[in-house]
Amino acid sequence: MSKTWHEGQVDKAGQPYWTHPARVAQNLRSWPGFDELSDDDKERALCTAYLHDVLEDCDVSRVELLDNGFGMGIMHPVYLLTKDESFTTIENYCSQIRGNKIARAVKLADLSDNCNLQRQALLREQGYVIDEEKYPKVKALLKPSEAEEVWFYHLINFPAYSE
Numbered sequence: 001m002s003k004t005w006h007e008g009q010v011d012k013a014g015q016p017y018w019t020h021p022a023r024v025a026q027n028l029r030s031w032p033g034f035d036e037l038s039d040d041d042k043e044r045a046l047c048t049a050y051l052h053d054v055l056e057d058c059d060v061s062r063v064e065l066l067d068n069g070f071g072m073g074i075m076h077p078v079y080l081l082t083k084d085e086s087f088t089t090i091e092n093y094c095s096q097i098r099g100n101k102i103a104r105a106v107k108l109a110d111l112s113d114n115c116n117l118q119r120q121a122l123l124r125e126q127g128y129v130i131d132e133e134k135y136p137k138v139k140a141l142l143k144p145s146e147a148e149e150v151w152f153y154h155l156i157n158f159p160a161y162s163e
Contacts, residue, residue: 001068002050005058013122017057020113025049027109027155032147034105040073045102048077052106055082077103081110094141104142111139112155 002021009017028034028049037045047070054060055078065075080096080103087093097103113119115135123130144152 002054005054005060009057012128013119013126017053021050021053023113024052024106024109027112028105030151030155031105031109032145032151033101037101041102044073044077045105047074048081048102048106049109051078052081052110054078056084076100077106081107090138091141094138098142108139108142108144108148108152111135111142112152115139115152115156117156 003018006016006018006021011017011020025046028045034042034045051065051070051074054065055062062075062079065078070078077100080100083093094107097107120130139152
């Protein structure tokens with residue numbers, strides 16, 4: 001569904017937008033806490049990864065997501081990750097995300113894709129100016145563990161960014 005809802009959208013690098021949630025889900029699979037999740041929570045986390053930008057970026061409502069069978073175990077973290085009219089400050093946003101293990105894991109996986117050095121190089125080539133303070137601040141507010149810091153470092157520095 002995520003691919004369908006993001007159909008026709010492109011990211012700042014001119015790539016099909018649906019590839020971003022797919023990379024976030026792939027990154028999430030290697031998150032240090034992923035194997036400790038129950039099978040149900042793994043499924044909810046992966047669905048959340050695919051849907052994390054749908055409410056914010058697509059013409060899709062919360063009701064439509066619920067009507068498509070996404071229960072509150074998925075919808076709650078998606079709501080937490082969505083910057084909408086209730087968004088006040090980045091500190092408040094991150095505090096709410098920190099309180100939900102799935103939302104927090106997905107946000108870290110999302111940041112790892114946004115911070116990928118190959119992706120950022122593509123953006124710079126196209127003249128996009130990267131806010132060098134935004135992503136590190138958000139990551140710090142999510143309070144990653146030492147294992148998550150190592151995982152994050154690997155994701156942004158070593159895997160090939162797929163276009």
